[in-house]
Amino acid sequence: MGRPHAVGIVGLGVISRQYLDTFAAGSAVRIVAVADLDAARAAEAAASLPHARAMSVDDLMAGGEVQTVLNLTIPAAHADIARAAIAAGRSVYGEKPLTMTVAEGRDLVAAADAAGVRFGGAPDTVLGTGVQTARRLIDDGALGRPVAATATWISPGHEAWHPAPDFYYAPGGGPLFDMGPYYLTSLVHLLGPVVAVSGAGRRMRAERTIATGPRAGRTVPVEVDTHVSGLLEHASGAVSTIVTSFDGVATSAPPIEVHGDAGSLMVPDPNMFDGDVRIRRLGGVDWETVAPSAGYVGAGRGVGLIDAFTSPTGPRADARMALHVLDVMESLLRSSRENRRVEIDTRVDVPPLVPLTPPERWR
Template structure:
């Protein structure tokens, strides 16, 4: 399937490298609002750089990977749909539920597909955790914890201001990894209770090339609350750019029969551990595919195969829209002091094993 990439920033290199693991993906061109950035990325990877309009009008491109900043995800996605292209967006799907729904509705009207990162839940470690839950290893799920807390991204990212602008913040930045994996493991979220805070109105960049520049902060930088899933499980969650360090594991799932450690949902691999009453933690890691590297393009490859085989793809627009509604609900709950009921639901994506051919997606 012919693929074009719009947005040649920090994450595009990982997508391009990973795409070479999937023969179904043929990157025909890259583009960026800054032509010099697209040209540099194309030269680095032996690709062709084009203006955005030329990429969208290229008949050999069937699917656009949208790697622009979050505030541009829906605008660029709508342009791709209008050009007759399927679109796969970097996370989040949009910066507000209403605009994300607009994108999904436009795709449905055009008979096209939308996909969205994250696709890390398709990695071998998270599929192992899914298998354990599905076969009843933990019994009935009753709860869990999900934690991402750090001092912020200004110490390492070359241009971190968008993390603190509208559409940024720890929930929209990192929440998609955690909540998407939780939906993969437990199913859809039914309601959300949340509280938010902003520790500082300005932050100083400590990374090159913008070192010592001061950024305004427009969004909450500490978000916490609870998710109640349709199956009854209750998960406590905290996403923060205000914490120097912590000892919480990224994800734990608790059941009536056992507890499960799920590794960092920002990665495809990691150790999966299970603890039953009266026993030590046992390593349940198995050699499932896509656990030994950074496969950011796996969701795109699954989407391409799904289009070609006329089957659902897993990192779907419906899943991303549900996750976006969940994330938006934390701020709404914090402002109103009320529990927020979800208006969307979604089926858990099918286990990736159902479309593996010789150990690879097919």
């Protein structure tokens, strides 16, 4: 692997712990700097990391040691932090969504290209053995010709567990922008890019009540649709449907199903990296569990960043994929508002399959 890749983290909220755990389990990445609006939180994080210093965002960007900025801020800040990193000549990898708008995302992709730096974004869960094994089956023709897929995510809302859920109900949030990227990125990896969408969204309540933490009992305003359904037309000819909701309770439906003329496939939770892939073949009498045959084994959040500087085929969790998914989400909401089918302007090449890669070869 050579020398560890030097990373500076901006934003040390709940999700940062998962990235830190991934990096701590191997030697591919070294955290050299951390920054957060809460200086005490940054200092606490730096104290737990052997090579890291707590500093301001400006100092982190200016510091010569940082090779890639890991942007874990709230969605409203994603574009500003990415823009500053690119301007400073740093590669940047960010949490989803890529930016708040497709227009912002296009500008940043162009800026990164002009600056000659890498620009990537979550989700990287699609690089684990779950989605990658499912994709290998599809690529190998196990389903025949794929014709349809369904993706379903339903919950009562994040205020039930998150102590500060405000941003989930602000622009850039909602079930589609929060959970949709996992499902939509998986559908693109499995069935190819999307060329048109039709969507319908609803906002069921004007406010939500926080159930846990120091603000329990307080309410937050709802500024986004909390139930979104959509139909996606893929360039391959397949048609998929997606449901994302903060207005239900639970579902027994598989997270993702893919159907072809020779078989059907159950894909595990795309918010996770692994899980059982199950197939039922034409003429078969039951579902078969398929052994992992592709993907990063034992992966965690941050594997997409590691893949960006280690993969010989180039970064798989690239900003162009995240931009395409953002375009699909933005277009679903536009379709709902305007009551019409919306064509997708962005195009993306589906990245190469991840070979089955044990932890010691990627961490």
